């Protein structure tokens with residue numbers, strides 16, 4: 021039986037490794053960073069099915085997660101409207117989730133090599149799950165955890181000037197505060213959180229600063245990522261490396277795990293020598309393309325309504341008037 025090497029130990033790489041090991045296929049994951057660590061992510065999972073978790077053998081990693089039922093939207097501090105989510109969502113931090121998925125891989129006899137950045141050069145038996153392809157332009161993602169912070173609904177979505185920020189609970193009483201911004205505050209700051217506050221202010225979201233200051237910041241939870249460009253695609257590998265979907269108008273965490281489940285049968289066939297490497301790649305890519313092409317398109321069309329000031333205003337007006345088809349938009353962008 022052939023083994024597989026997975027480069028990148030985020031959700032898609034760890035998900036696939038877990039699934040393959042459950043099917044008896046030997047796997048090595050090589051990850052540039054170390055576990056556990058905080059990641060820039062809204063940590064809000066929608067439309068994730070039980071059978072995906074069971075198929076990948078990672079159900080236990082969601083034992084500490086919380087369930088979400090509702091959302092409230094705000095624009096520049098003023099409430100727009102509350103909505104009930106069409107289906108419950110899941111809240112769990114990447115710190116806990118990635119850590120658990122790595123330990124399950126090791127328990128199943130798989131290898132996870134940490135702290136090694138591999139070159140992205142195609143090789144038989146090596147699959148890329150290395151996340152976004154960074155660019156010099158693109159958006160900036162910032163996130164941190166706070167405790168002693170109440171949210172009005174399970175997910176608060178705050179629209180700012182060229183930015184949006186989500187607040188939602190994860191395990192152990194923490195609230196994840198994560199946003200997508202057009203730029204980051206420049207200058208010297210005594211600590212990263214002060215830069216976060218200054219960036220909120222820069223995007224007309226300073227009303228959030230007071231709330232965050234009244235809560236308790238979780239040490240070392242602040243992280244940032246730059247060069248988020250949602251128009252790039254590689255059509256190779258899985259997860260964000262294949263293609264990124266903008267947060268809130270798409271569910272990248274679920275797509276990362278689902279993609280692992282969808283390509284698993286071909287990876288198993290490759291390992292059993294029933295399919296050659298090219299056959300595996302062709303089948304995987306056409307499966308992912310067929311399943312998600314519509315979703316990427318809808319997400320890209322919907323995303324400007326959260327970021328562009330004129331479209332944001334339009335969104336707020338029709339939502340306040342009760343004409344926003346929230347349920348339909350949710351289904352178009354999440355399932």
Ligand SMILES: Cc1cc2nc3c(=O)[nH]c(=O)nc-3n(C[C@H](O)[C@H](O)[C@H](O)COP(=O)(O)OP(=O)(O)OC[C@H]3O[C@@H](n4cnc5c(N)ncnc54)[C@H](O)[C@@H]3O)c2cc1C
Nearest residue numbers: 028030031032052062064138150151161259260271272273
């Ligand atoms: C601001 C923001 C908010 C988001 N909020 C949500 C949300 O609420 N819900 C949701 O569903 N999705 C959300 N997403 C999207 C979600 O985070 C991603 O879609 C998901 O993490 C993709 O998983 P992945 O495994 O493909 O990539 P990643 O999780 O990014 O993992 C890639 C891994 O590869 C490693 N790596 C990279 N290069 C190399 C190399 N050369 N060698 C070795 N290792 C390497 C990296 O260190 C990383 O660990 C959000 C994204 C952003 C930016």
